[in-house]
Amino acid sequence: MSIDFDAPLFRTMYRRRTRRFPKGAKLLSRRAGLNYSSKEQPVPLNDLETALLCFATTGITGVTVEEIRHLLGHLTVIGRTAASPCASLTLHLFFTNDEGVFYYKTDTTEEIIPKKRVRISTLEDRKKIREDYEKNTIKLKDGRLDIPREAIGSAFESMVNLPGTTLFTPIADTTREYINLLFTGLAQFRWQLWDEVKNQPAGIGKWIDDGFLNGNRMTIAQYEGMLPWLCNLEAGMAMQNLSLAASAMGLGSFMMHTIDLPTVMRSLNMRFEQIKTEPSPQATVNPVGIDGILEGYCPPYRTVEKAVEEIADMKWGAGGIYGENGYRLPKPNMYETIVDVTKSYCSYVYETYGRIPKYHDAMFIPILAQIHHLDIGFYEKFFPEYLDEMDKAHMPQWHSE
Numbered sequence: 001m002s003i004d005f006d007a008p009l010f011r012t013m014y015r016r017r018t019r020r021f022p023k024g025a026k027l028l029s030r031r032a033g034l035n036y037s038s039k040e041q042p043v044p045l046n047d048l049e050t051a052l053l054c055f056a057t058t059g060i061t062g063v064t065v066e067e068i069r070h071l072l073g074h075l076t077v078i079g080r081t082a083a084s085p086c087a088s089l090t091l092h093l094f095f096t097n098d099e100g101v102f103y104y105k106t107d108t109t110e111e112i113i114p115k116k117r118v119r120i121s122t123l124e125d126r127k128k129i130r131e132d133y134e135k136n137t138i139k140l141k142d143g144r145l146d147i148p149r150e151a152i153g154s155a156f157e158s159m160v161n162l163p164g165t166t167l168f169t170p171i172a173d174t175t176r177e178y179i180n181l182l183f184t185g186l187a188q189f190r191w192q193l194w195d196e197v198k199n200q201p202a203g204i205g206k207w208i209d210d211g212f213l214n215g216n217r218m219t220i221a222q223y224e225g226m227l228p229w230l231c232n233l234e235a236g237m238a239m240q241n242l243s244l245a246a247s248a249m250g251l252g253s254f255m256m257h258t259i260d261l262p263t264v265m266r267s268l269n270m271r272f273e274q275i276k277t278e279p280s281p282q283a284t285v286n287p288v289g290i291d292g293i294l295e296g297y298c299p300p301y302r303t304v305e306k307a308v309e310e311i312a313d314m315k316w317g318a319g320g321i322y323g324e325n326g327y328r329l330p331k332p333n334m335y336e337t338i339v340d341v342t343k344s345y346c347s348y349v350y351e352t353y354g355r356i357p358k359y360h361d362a363m364f365i366p367i368l369a370q371i372h373h374l375d376i377g378f379y380e381k382f383f384p385e386y387l388d389e390m391d392k393a394h395m396p397q398w399h400s401e
Helices: 009-015 047-058 124-136 174-189 205-209 220-249 261-267 304-316 335-353 376-382 394-398
Strands: 060-063 078-080 091-097 100-104 137-142 166-173 192-195 217-219 252-256 271-273 286-290 368-372
Touching (some): 009 220, 047 100, 091 220, 124 137, 166 174, 166 220, 192 335, 217 220, 220 252, 220 368
Antiparallel strands (some): 091 100, 091 166, 100 137, 271 286
16 A cells, blocks of 8 residues: 555544454453454554554644734644644654554654645645655554553553553653643733742732733632643644544544553653642643653753743744744733742742643643454454444455465
8 A cells, every 4th residue: 555545524523433353363252242352363553554554643744824923923834734822732642552662753843944834735745644654653562561461541551562462551741731831821801820838929920010910810720720721622633633634544543531541641650740839739740752752841851930931042043943043023012020930930830839831731641542453354244334344344455365
């Protein structure tokens, strides 16, 4: 099968189903009559299949369309297959298969503003999908991710992370958007950031007193309540793309929450930061990143002030998208003040409560997805309505060898 594979969108949506049973699996079901042992050997996804699935999830498609600009700008101008609030690219894609554990890294480009607004428009352009996969995929270790079977919900345990399957793990970095959303929200709405526990300004009292922050009161809890929603939104769109791509290719797919996500994070060598102050009721350990791979914009990888400065530089620094090497736009008059307010607020949260964000984790897994080759015999026996000719033709088309 070549990279010019295509499928009609609406036909794919009509067909999309969660289909969980892979080749080589064994189902010991409590539902009478569904017990089944696969008569087929596991078959892993090949590189082309994996490249297309990674691209469908977080592949780079070109430059964002900036008909409008926020007062303090987007964080990047990287357009991906799934939308990202302010192009902040909070979603990072990891996956594991029989060969190892991998990070498909598409949160940067070699240029601040890519030369081609649309990267993939012709059949010839599609070779970039395979090239991106080879260039952007980082192998973290050999062997499948070691997730204890007891960490997986009993409904799925017999089908998850088996030989031949590929388990996709999106990790949302809330710290990028935590700072970025403060910039844009403060510039547009002049929030009076407030500590609802201590009933006082959250480190920004002087800007309330001088009248700069003259908008509505925004508590720490209210502000942080936006972050999981925004990051989950991005992950949800990306995972829907992954599911549709799998259906279009005649592969099985399913999403899952019923798994011990902290155990999955620790299996990926996620660092969990201990609380540095007198703990509040919300002060649980904070997953902040994977050393050398995905490091949050927060301590211990950066001081709070340094994290804010780095995000600001991505926008208006010399190497930023609106700086002298980018679009060359003048800084808004309020720019320095907004950066100072953000530094003061973030420092207050971290110094007062020992973690940032206060209520939510710096890194979290919104959902997991597994993609695999269907055991056609199982579905022909129990659910023939959920098979069509594309499913039955998958192996000879994609694995002619």
